[in-house]
């Protein structure tokens with residue numbers, strides 16, 4: 001069959017509130033043309049992020065009722081532990097409230113002044129936690145990973161020569177661990193190959209250093225390996241996932257992605273000493289090690305989510321629907337980061353509206369136009385987010401992140417149609433200027449004016 005159907009039926013529905021263009025125009029003005037300041041009820045299709053925005057299954061909701069809320073040693077913890085132990089093989093599995101809590105604890109244990117942490121691309125919270133510990137975060141993604149049009153099948157790969165050169169240059173004592181992000185979120189949701197993960201393992205063995213995964217989208221990455229990597233096509237997703245984790249010494253996960261839950265995180269170790277140090281910090285700020293800042297019901301939802309996310313029909317639907325959106329935009333002549341990543345499509349806003357100079361936020365112009373025209377919420381990743389303190393980002397992107405199991409094909413078709421209509425009238429888009437901004441992370445709260 002040519003048509004890939006959503007591998008689920010709908011049991012509960014959440015109405016979308018329809019709005020008019022005139023109403024949205026007012027909303028935009030009130031929000032200072034910043035979509036972070038728009039209320040969710042005024043959005044038709046919300047593609048702001050894929051983090052914590054997914055739909056849970058009936059089995060996950062059943063788990064919510066089953067949640068054992070005992071302070072210590074709850075049944076829900078054991079179900080959570082057993083699922084993650086089967087999936088990853090790690091012995092030490094700590095629940096946390098979300099990914100950045102895992103990162104904060106990990107880098108408080110291994111980071112510190114003078115240390116250097118390599119990654120393919122640090123996600124922003126990972127970088128912030130590395131730097132908060134006093135260490136330096138270094139990105140070593142391959143050249144193709146920096147080029148939006150390169151069709152390399154594993155653009156998230158780490159440059160192994162650069163990794164070895166870093167060890168030689170600064171000395172292994174300064175590098176507490178090597179981390180790799182699967183899929184590479186900051187690089188457009190691009191996967192890392194199994195071959196590359198094995199090569200990183202070899203380098204870590206050579207210098208006797210632990211290898212950690214930022215494994216938020218481990219299952220999407222495993223599906224790309226199955227589809228694209230030679231010799232992997234006949235393997236099960238669970239088999240590939242297990243091999244990836246077997247190659248590592250630990251991992252941080254935000255369960256808001258491939259955990260298929262709205263809140264939750266995981267921190268895992270092989271080493272007893274590292275795990276004990278992390279457990280002590282967990283107790284200090286998150287909670288007792290059998291709940292880690294979550295309710296028993298959240299652990300149930302994660303145990304089930306980490307099971308469902310490796311189902312191949314789910315992954316086929318997931319990766320294909322993102323790819324479908326990307327292909328239709330490309331066919332209409334709209335430039336995107338290629339090939340489509342796992343969780344999002346990134347539109348090249350410089351190409352979309354070449355008449356708007358970088359100082360006038362072409363990405364934000366596109367974001368506002370999508371909302372005004374069709375009530376779609378996307379996010380700018382360009383000058384508004386990064387272009388201050390003398391910074392000029394190389395790319396002006398607009399990210400359309402796809403929540404898991406939330407929207408159907410007709411929603412995606414609506415998005416495609418709306419974007420193409422905006423593209424046809426792109427010459428009418430105007431630039432923006434900032435009228436109010438905070439000193440840090442300005443994209444969250446800045447207010448703008450249309451020029």
Ligand SMILES: *Cc1c(COP(=O)(O)O)cnc(C)c1O
Pocket residue numbers: 051098099100101123125126181185214216253254255256257265
């Ligand atoms: C989302 C994310 C994180 C942080 O997780 P939170 O749950 O948002 O704290 C870390 N790394 C990557 C790659 C992510 O996508």
